Amino acid sequence: MLLTGVTLCKRRGRESLAVTQGYVNALDNSSKVEPPQIRTRNSLSPVTVAPRGNFSQTANMADTPASSTRLRLMRRRIPEISPITSSSIALFRLGEVCNHHCPMCSNSGRPEGHLIDTSDLLRRINWLHEQGLRRVVVTGGEPTIHPGFWQVAEHLARADFAWDINSNGTRFGEPGLAARAADLGLLRAIISLHSHNPEQSCLVSGINLNQHLAIPLGIDALLAAGVQVMINLVITRITIGTLSSFVDFCYASWGSRAVLKVVFPSTAGKGGAWTGIQLRYREVVADLLAAQQRAETLELDLSFENVPPCVVGDSRLRNVDRSGFGETHYLEDLEGKQLFSIKHIESCFNAYPETCRNCISFSNCQGVAESYLRSYGAEEFVPLRE
Ligand code: SF4
Numbered sequence: 001m002l003l004t005g006v007t008l009c010k011r012r013g014r015e016s017l018a019v020t021q022g023y024v025n026a027l028d029n030s031s032k033v034e035p036p037q038i039r040t041r042n043s044l045s046p047v048t049v050a051p052r053g054n055f056s057q058t059a060n061m062a063d064t065p066a067s068s069t070r071l072r073l074m075r076r077r078i079p080e081i082s083p084i085t086s087s088s089i090a091l092f093r094l095g096e097v098c099n100h101h102c103p104m105c106s107n108s109g110r111p112e113g114h115l116i117d118t119s120d121l122l123r124r125i126n127w128l129h130e131q132g133l134r135r136v137v138v139t140g141g142e143p144t145i146h147p148g149f150w151q152v153a154e155h156l157a158r159a160d161f162a163w164d165i166n167s168n169g170t171r172f173g174e175p176g177l178a179a180r181a182a183d184l185g186l187l188r189a190i191i192s193l194h195s196h197n198p199e200q201s202c203l204v205s206g207i208n209l210n211q212h213l214a215i216p217l218g219i220d221a222l223l224a225a226g227v228q229v230m231i232n233l234v235i236t237r238i239t240i241g242t243l244s245s246f247v248d249f250c251y252a253s254w255g256s257r258a259v260l261k262v263v264f265p266s267t268a269g270k271g272g273a274w275t276g277i278q279l280r281y282r283e284v285v286a287d288l289l290a291a292q293q294r295a296e297t298l299e300l301d302l303s304f305e306n307v308p309p310c311v312v313g314d315s316r317l318r319n320v321d322r323s324g325f326g327e328t329h330y331l332e333d334l335e336g337k338q339l340f341s342i343k344h345i346e347s348c349f350n351a352y353p354e355t356c357r358n359c360i361s362f363s364n365c366q367g368v369a370e371s372y373l374r375s376y377g378a379e380e381f382v383p384l385r386e
Pocket of ligand 1: 308309310311352353355356359360361362365366367368381382383384
């Protein structure tokens with residue numbers, strides 16, 4: 001899953017930071033429960049959290065469907081604003097327009113965010129430059145189908161930006177397109193390929209066979225152009241039991257030239273209600289372990305997202321969060337005039353059961369989606385020991 005939209009909006013008579021449609025829903029839910037019972041670990045002293053940046057989400061877990069006992073949570077407290085350094089990378093959205101129709105889409109679905117004007121995108125690049133940024137991750141929707149995509153890429157190059165892209169990859173197989181992007185500063189691409197099985201891929205991505213077949217061709221072209229590629233698979237009920245063979249497929253196709261990431265689905269976006277992603281960790285543990293073992297055998301670089309190591313009982317599991325691809329900042333979507341710390345945003349939507357204090361992975365763990373804990377409780381998250 002790729003980090004979805006952030007916008008400043010007016011809610012309940014005050015300005016608040018809403019992150020995706022699903023996050024808005026979470027905020028709505030929060031208004032129905034008591035004040036936060038969250039405690040953060042900044043200095044190991046319990047703190048009642050009122051997350052900065054007008055995030056109004058709470059983590060009061062009283063009387064969740066999964067448990068009649070009160071579940072106390074902790075949340076990391078991370079400043080809303082983080083300094084911009086030479087290694088900072090901002091997530092830069094062109095809009096939510098897309099040529100795939102994944103039922104689990106994590107975008108917000110807001111009409112005003114569908115297609116951001118090219119002139120405003122160019123202004124945003126100038127503004128980011130003034131703030132000291134020299135690298136962005138271009139995201140969508142599908143950035144390559146935005147009518148201003150090449151103007152954006154050329155403007156980035158003129159402003160001496162390096163850039164990465166989140167993409168479904170289907171257009172990069174067109175003659176010369178990947179090489180042109182690389183010439184304009186494209187360094188890395190996260191390409192969504194949600195199944196190597198054509199039938200399953202078409203179902204999960206809402207595409208036809210030709211569109212599916214275009215994805216591997218795009219990956220081929222990107223690698224040939226010298227662009228680093230990470231292949232991104234979001235687990236769904238349709239593809240449970242196939243992760244190990246997915247690893248085999250990727251290795252057979254690209255060897256170790258492409259790295260892999262497997263994502264436990266988030267229900268925060270507009271597709272959050274799709275039953276195909278209403279998953280429990282315990283349903284996919286065997287699949288995750290099989291993929292990890294297969295990748296180790298093949299010496300293939302595989303990481304996970306939204307998978308706390310405890311769910312597979314292995315502290316070595318490489319679980320990255322949404323900032324794991326290097327993004328440090330998020331350019332707010334609709335106005336394009338504010339930068340937020342991505343770690344701050346992530347920290348506002350993840351939480352830790354209190355028992356996590358005793359886990360050897362606590363310092364490196366990004367926690368669990370609060371919405372998951374709210375729905376299912378915390379019994380799956382057993383602290384890891386030495
Ligand atoms: S027990 Fe808590 S800290 Fe440890 S891996 Fe699980 S969620 Fe993370």
